[in-house]
Amino acid sequence: MDLRKSVGKQNELALRVAKHVIATTPGAKTSNLVFSPASINVVLSFLAAKSGGSTADHILSLLQASSTNELNTVSSKIITDILADSTRSGGPTISTANGVWTEKTVPVEPSFRNLIENSYKAAFNLVDFRTKADEVVEEVNEWVKNQTRGLITDILGSVPPQTDVxxxxxxxxxxxxxxxxxxxxxxxxxxxxxxxxxxxxxFMTAYDSYKHRLEVYQGFKVLELPYRGGGSNDNRYFSMLICLPDEKNGLHAMLERVASCLGFLSGEGDIRGEDADVGVVKIPKFKFGFDLDVSEALQGLGLETPLEKIAHKACVEVDEVGTKAAAATAVRCCAGLTMPRRKKYDFVADHPFLFLVKEYTSGLVLFLGQVLDPSMH
Incomplete structure (x- = not known):
């Protein structure tokens, strides 16, 4: 299995979701947005493995995967390798966790438990949905709060006592x-x-930074802001990309274009950019959160499922030091050489732009969003 190729296919869904949410969600065209494709895709992969049948077929189609085994393998690699913490070696602090809460009166197949504990590294909890559903919700929300360092305090509202998982x-x-x-x-x-x-x-400002990388496309520019790495033994490479349209009101046209270009997020699409030198960089500080009904968005993209709701929350903060971001997704189931001199460009993000946090070795997109108003928290 080619991990980068599989992740690249899953990334295509991220831009389709962003495009659909902006087009159909009230207020999304005029508000900031952020969500985590990585978090959502792990939950979708679990759903495909658990549900089987037409639900699995639809999810496989959306994620462009050949089988649930492929999704399980990709998720396992992402959880254990790509999203491993690198704090001790000086790299990003990363934490990802999965949890399963299942009704204690519902039989659990050993193969299912083995899958969620080994492939998804999920904590397995037997609970009483039938008479204590509210307490289970409190437990799930507290788990989310702890795992996201308090950035996301809850993910679920009430759930019915008929909930199984x-x-x-x-x-x-x-x-x-x-x-x-x-x-x-x-x-x-x-x-x-x-x-x-x-x-x-x-606005944060930098001048002639050799650490920043700029690609110039027809109609927009992409600035790469790398994060500190985890040392020589860590081959991962995390960066933030900021996609800035040339036109002040060109965000939606740019999103339409890149969403229709297969492989753009993986750097392998038909749209080609030209490397350029960076002059002045000006980027606004921003901090905000966003709630997303993933199931509604996916149904708008053609997914037909009996699921009640796939809830998703994400938040991001960007300042002079770096980036802090968190996300939670939950679903309930009823059942140096000298180079030729290049043109130098300033990168002044003084109008709406798209951003994403990405790991380059695998191509995994951790977070994706748009900034329309940096003053909105």
Whole structure:
């Protein structure tokens, strides 16, 4: 199995979800957005393995996978290898965890328990949904709060006593920039919103940084901001990418274009950029959260399932030091050489842009979002 190829296929769903949510969710066209494709895909992979039948077939189609075994293997690799913590070696602090809460009166097949404990590394909990559903919800929410370091305090509201299983994933990421921004250079500048007047918000500034990488495409630019790595024994490479349209109101047109380009998030699409030198970089600080009904979005993309709801919450904070982000997803089931001199570009993100946090070796997208108003928390 080619992990990068499988992850690349799953990444295609991320842009389709973003495009659909922005087009159909009230307020999404005018508000900030963030979600975690990595977290959502782990839950979908679990669902495919558990449900089988037409539900599994639809999920396999969405994630472009050949079998549930492939999804289980990919999820296992992501959980144990790609999202392993690298704090001790100086890299990003990463935590991912899965949990399963199953009704104690419902028989559990040994093969199913083996799958969730070994492939998904999930904590297995026997609970009483029939008479203590509210207490189970409190337990799940407390688990999410602990796993996300308090950034997400709850993921579920009430669930009916007929619930048989809840599966949840939690993801936490805290990375420091490989080259931090100087706080003394942070100043208020104007940010152009898609609708309404320009507003003044704090912008971080860097000059001629050799750590930042810029690619220029027709109609937009992509700036790469790498995070500190985990040392010579860690071949992972985490970065934030900021996709900035040339036109002040060009975000949606840019998203439409990249969403239709297979392989763009993996760097293997038909849209080709040109490497360029970086001049002045100005990026607004931002901090916000977003709630997403994943099942509703997937049904809009053609997934037909009997699921009640796949709940998802994510949050992100970007400042001079780095990035802190967290996400939770839950579903309940009823049942150096000298180079030729290149043109230098300034990168001033003073209008709406797309961003993502990505691991390059595998191509895994941890978080994806849009910033329309940096002042909105």
């Amino acid at each position: 809840i599966f949840a994933n939690a993801l936490f990421f805290h990375g420091r920039w490989d080259e931090e921004f100087d706080p003394s250079l942070t100043r208020d500048y104007g940010f152009h919103r898609l609708d309404g007047p320009k507003l003044r918000v704090p």
